[in-house]
Amino acid sequence: MDLITFAIPFFLIAVLTELALDRWKGWGLYRLNDALGNLSTGILSRILGLTYKSLFLVIYIPLYQLLQPYYQATGFDWSMSNGWHLALAVLAYDFCYYWKHRICHEVNVFWAEHLVHHQSEDYNLTTALRQSSGGLQLDWVFYLPLLLIGLPAEMVIVAGAIDLIYQFWVHTQKIPKIRWMEWLLITPSNHRVHHAQNKVYVDKNYGGILILWDRLFGTYQEELEGEPCIYGVRKPLNTFDPLAANLQHLKRMAQDAWYTKNWWDKFTLWFRPTGYRPPDAEAAMPVPSTNLKSFQRYNPQIHRARRNYALGQHLCYSAATLALLWYYQSLEIPSLLGAVALLVFGLVVNGRILDNHPLTKYLEPLRLALYCGVLPLLNTQFVPIFSAYIAISALVWGWLAITCKEDTVAVVCD
Template identity: 70%
Template sequence: MNLVTLAIPFFLLAVLVELALDRRYGWGLYRLNDAIGSLGAGIMSRLSELVRKGLLLVIYIPLFALLQPYYQFMGFNWSLDSGWHLLLAIVAYDFCYYWRHRLGHEINIFWADHLVHHQSEDYNLTTALRQPIGGLPIGWIFYMPLLLIGLPAELLITAGAIDLIYQFWVHTQKFPKVRWMEWILVTPSNHRVHHAQNKVYVDKNYGGVFIIWDRLFGTYQEELDGEPCIYGVRKPLNTFDPLAANLQHYKRMALDAWHTRSWWDKLTLWFRRTGYRPADAEAAMPLPSTDLAQFQRYDPKISAGQRFYALAQHVVYSGATLALLWYAAQLSYGQLLGAVALLGAGLAINGRILDGHPLAGRAELLRLGAVLLSAPLAPALLGLAIATYAATSALIWWRLAFAHKGAAVALAGD
């Protein structure tokens, strides 16, 4: 189990602490629907890693072995036991991450994947966990330069995990500026800028751990006292469904490719600068950007009972995902694929429940039916628990969604 998976319980504990403080002091940082939408996207991201294999190590390790004579000649001798070596590895990794992250904002096909992390219209620790399921599998290219300095795979993996774990804490609004940190490290202040959709803040502050890359390459922007950050993306998602979140920009590009008459645009729009749209496709399907002067967060109203039901289901999905990550090595690929499919469907439908989507009621009953049918495939006690969960959830959901229509109310503090 890698460092990121081991860190997940601590991430969730930190979220609960921030949520408790938010409720205690009335900061208004958390909404139930947006938080579940972000956490659902994070769960779906972790699930996707169970059924797909990254190319980085598949390519990196053989090339590293091939370059051994070069490393011996240069005298490279990295060690995971050396704190200085680990620090240098993190610096080198973060330099590569900066360019990967920057291109993730500047090229359409890369933005389609990275966009997911920016869709939340709230900014709190759940935003850090909002991650994509993985798009075009070429991110490994940005880390190939690390072969030139002979960085072993184990140091690459460790540095990457530390880089990612570090980025968790900067997704908060309640940590103030600390001047000396702003010059060297990525901080909550300069990362708030990165997540803002205000014109002055767009496409700034790409570093993962170190902000020095942005200062060196002209992409640094300080958080301005007179320009409060407005979070989200200029073409809002308007759903809490994590599957739809991952498909948002791909769908938009596919429709543009379909509607444009230019074959050149059909082939190249995917790799053009983010936001590029063929003129004829834009005329056929205008997509105006959000007017920030009139900005309102997406916040559909559903009954309190349905909100609590969605929260309870999310807790179940979180527990099931942690168990699946822990025991994944003991399952066949087919078993993994089936479990991931059921959990992924649940996450998507849960998002639609929070949207108040008219088809969510029947979709949830169909999902629970599929879960009930899958129960005999599990060991006896686990199968009984799964069947009990499915039957109980179905009875509760039937009452909430079909037996009567509750008043649409918001939870206190939402």
């Protein structure tokens, strides 16, 4: 089991602790819909990652083997058991991460993937778990320089996991500035800046573990007392559907490439600065940016009972995901793909329930019907549990369809 999968239970304990404190202290950091949207996007990232092979490994390992004579001549010999070697590997990885992260904010096609992490309009520990599904697999190129120092692929993977795990704790609003740390490390304060859409904060503080890179390369911005952070992206997502979250910017670029009459733009807009749109496509399909002076978080009205239903379904998907991450290596490819597809469809429908989308009255019964169709394919020991889940879900959803028609309340109070 990889380090990130191993860390998931600890992440969830930390989230529950912050949530409990939020409710006890009345901080107002958590909204159920946004938190479930973040967690669903994280689940989608993990389960889709089981269905394809890392392009990084496909390219990096053969190149590493090809460069063996160079490593022997230069004396590069890294050892995972050597603590200093691992520390240097993390340092080298974090340097590459800085440039990868920076380019992801500055170039359209890279932003299409990284954007997912910034869509949440709240900022709490669930935001850290909001990760892209990585379908484009473009970031491998930024770690190729690690070949120059002979870093083995397994050490790159471990260093990357350490880098990502470190970043979890900085996604909170309740830890103030830590003066001595602000000069060297990524902290909650300087990472809040990174997630803010205020003009003064945009495209700042790209480091993963070290803020030192930002200070060296001119992208550092301190959190200002007179400028509270407004979280999210300037062109809001406005849905809790995790699949739509991953396709948001990619879909917009594809539409622009289709509608623009300028052939040069059709092929180059993908690699232009983030936010670039061909003038004719923008005129035909304007997408206004958020007015920060009148900013309101996306918070659709939904009946309390439907909210609780969505929470219950999410807990079931989370349990199924943990089981899948634990046992996926024992599954045959068709079974794995089928399990992932059912989970993805469930996450999409659950996100649309939180959106109060009218089509969910058809989509949720369709999802349960599909699950019924899977029953004959299951191991007999799982059939009773799965059957009970489907029956209870169907009964509750039917009751909601009858009783929750007009009466709506806010999901949570801001």
